[in-house]
Amino acid sequence: MLALEIKHLNKEYEHFRLKDVSFQLEKGYIMGFIGANGAGKTTTIKSILNLIRLDSGEIRIFGRDLKQHELELKQVIGSAFGDIDFYTRSRIRTLTNVIKRFYHHWDEDAYNKYLKKFNLNENKKIAELSTGMKVKYSLALALSHGAKILILDEPTSGLDPVARDQLLDIFQELVQDGEISILFSTHITSDLEKCADYITYIDNGQIINSAVKEEFIDTYRLVNGKEEQLHLVQDKLIAYKTNSFGFTGLIHTVDFDPSWDLRSALPNLEEIMIYFSKKESLHV
Amino acid sequence: MYSLLIKELKLSVSPIFYVMPFLTGALMLIPGWLYFLVVLYFTFITVPNMFGGYKSQNDLIFTSMLPVTKKEIVKAKVAVIVILELLHIVVAMIYGLISILLYPNMDYLFFKPTLGFWGLNFVMMAIFNLIFIVMYFKTAYKYGAATFAAVAAALLFAGGAEWLGIQNSFVSDLLKGTGADNIAVQLLILIMGVAIFAIMTIIAYHIANKRFEKVEI
Incomplete structure (x- = not known):
C-alpha cells in the first residue's frame, strides 16, 4: 500500500x-x-x-x-x-x-x-x-x-x-x-x-x-580519467571536474562504456548531489 | 472549532489582555471624560500587541498544521476579537454605572455613559472590525496597516459622533438631555448598535474567509 x-x-x-x-x-x-x-x-x-x-x-x-x-x-x-x-x-x-x-x-x-x-x-x-x-x-x-x-x-x-x-x-x-x-x-x-x-x-x-x-546510487557511476580522455566522454557526463591528474565526472550507468579504459566507482549521495548542481550551473 | 477557540484563549492570547478591560474600564471613573476612548484603548493596545504576538510565535503555521480548516482558523480568531471587545464594553458599562452614581450632578460636555452611548460604542467597534478583520486576513500576518486604517475609521466615527453631540441639538438632547432618561429610546439605540455590530462582524468574517482561502502559508 x-x-x-x-x-x-x-x-x-x-x-x-x-x-x-x-x-x-x-x-x-x-x-x-x-x-x-x-x-x-x-x-x-x-x-x-x-x-x-x-x-x-x-x-x-x-x-x-x-x-x-x-x-x-x-x-x-x-x-x-x-x-x-x-x-x-x-x-x-x-x-x-x-x-x-x-x-x-x-x-x-x-x-x-x-x-x-x-x-x-x-x-x-x-x-x-x-x-x-x-x-x-x-x-x-x-x-x-x-x-x-x-x-x-x-x-x-x-x-x-x-x-x-x-x-x-x-x-x-x-x-x-x-x-x-x-x-x-x-x-x-x-x-x-x-x-x-x-x-x-x-x-x-x-x-x-x-x-x-x-x-x-547504482544509477550513477563516478569516472576518473586522464585529461586527454575527457573529450571522448565529455558529452556523456552529467558534470565533471578537472584537476592536475585528469578529470572526475558523474555519468549515468547506462551511458558508461567499460571499453573506455576509465576507472569507475559507485558515487555516494553527496557526490551525486554536487555533480548535479554543477550541471545546473553549467547550463545557466 | 471549540478546540481552536480554547487554543486561542489558553495559548495565544496573553493573560494581560483579559485584565486590560478592568484597567481601561476604570477610566470611566474620570468625571465627564471623553468616554469613547475607554473602549478605543482596546484597539490602541490590545489589538496590535495580540496580533504582534501571533506573528512572533509563528501562530499561522502552527495553527495551519493542526487538523482544522482554514474557515475554522478565521472563525476562531474573529471569535476571540469579539469576546475581548464584549469584555471591554461590558466592563466599561459597569464602571460607567458607578461613574453615574458617583457624579449625579455632572454637566457632560461629551457623551454621558448612557445605554445609547454604549450602542454607539458597538457601532464604532463594528466599523473597526469590518476594516481590521478584512484587511488582516489578506496576509494573516501583517497587522500594522490594518490596525492603522481600522483605528482611524473608529476615531473618525467617535469624533464625528461627539461633534454632533455638541453641534446638533437633536443628538445632544437624545444622548445628554431629556432623551438620556428615556429608557426605551436608550435601549433602542443600544439594540441597534448591537445589531450593526453583529451584522458588520459577520460580513467581515465572510470576506476574511474568502481572502484567507488564497493565503499561502
Whole structure:
C-alpha cells in the first residue's frame, strides 16, 4: 500500500517553479528527500501539509485525496519543521494540553511513554529545549496522536552528530512494525546513507530521481580519467571536474562504456548531489 | 472549532489582555471624560500587541498544521476579537454605572455613559472590525496597516459622533438631555448598535474567509 503518492505537482512562484513533481512512498518505509537549499524540498513538504495552493497536481495519502479528506488525513499526519519554532515561551505541558484536544485518537499513555523515552520534562519551556529535543517533542506529539505518516522538514539540520544518530535510530525503530512511514527532507546526505530505504532527489524544482537507495546510487557511476580522455566522454557526463591528474565526472550507468579504459566507482549521495548542481550551473 | 477557540484563549492570547478591560474600564471613573476612548484603548493596545504576538510565535503555521480548516482558523480568531471587545464594553458599562452614581450632578460636555452611548460604542467597534478583520486576513500576518486604517475609521466615527453631540441639538438632547432618561429610546439605540455590530462582524468574517482561502502559508 502506498502511504504517500504525489502526482504531477506544479507550482509557480516569481523566482522559482516546482515542475511536475511526482514520487511515491510505500507504507512502512523511510524516504529521504534530498536537494540543495532552495531546490524545492520545503515547498513540496508544505504542499503535502496543504499549506500552499497548487497550480496543478494531486496528493494522495493512504489512497485518499488530500484536498477532499484534509481533516481526516491530518489526523494521521505528524509533522515537524526543524527550523521553525512555535510558542517558545510556553511550557511543554501547556502546549500539549492545547494540542491534544484536536486529535480523536490521542493516547495519553503513549505520550507519557515517549516523554520518558526521549527524556522530555513537561515543565520545560520550548525555548529551553535543544534542537534535537524539539524534534523529539514533535515526534512524541505525532506518535501520541496516532500519526501513521511523518512528514519532517530538515529534522536533523542543526543537530550534533550524536543527536543525529540517535534520531535516525528512532526513525528506524518507528518503521519496524510496518505501520509508520517517514518522509524527511535533508541536505545531510550521510543521514540517508544510514537509514533511508528510498531516496528522492529534487533539484531546481524538478525530481531528478526517486528510487530504492541502492538502485538510486547504482544509477550513477563516478569516472576518473586522464585529461586527454575527457573529450571522448565529455558529452556523456552529467558534470565533471578537472584537476592536475585528469578529470572526475558523474555519468549515468547506462551511458558508461567499460571499453573506455576509465576507472569507475559507485558515487555516494553527496557526490551525486554536487555533480548535479554543477550541471545546473553549467547550463545557466 | 471549540478546540481552536480554547487554543486561542489558553495559548495565544496573553493573560494581560483579559485584565486590560478592568484597567481601561476604570477610566470611566474620570468625571465627564471623553468616554469613547475607554473602549478605543482596546484597539490602541490590545489589538496590535495580540496580533504582534501571533506573528512572533509563528501562530499561522502552527495553527495551519493542526487538523482544522482554514474557515475554522478565521472563525476562531474573529471569535476571540469579539469576546475581548464584549469584555471591554461590558466592563466599561459597569464602571460607567458607578461613574453615574458617583457624579449625579455632572454637566457632560461629551457623551454621558448612557445605554445609547454604549450602542454607539458597538457601532464604532463594528466599523473597526469590518476594516481590521478584512484587511488582516489578506496576509494573516501583517497587522500594522490594518490596525492603522481600522483605528482611524473608529476615531473618525467617535469624533464625528461627539461633534454632533455638541453641534446638533437633536443628538445632544437624545444622548445628554431629556432623551438620556428615556429608557426605551436608550435601549433602542443600544439594540441597534448591537445589531450593526453583529451584522458588520459577520460580513467581515465572510470576506476574511474568502481572502484567507488564497493565503499561502
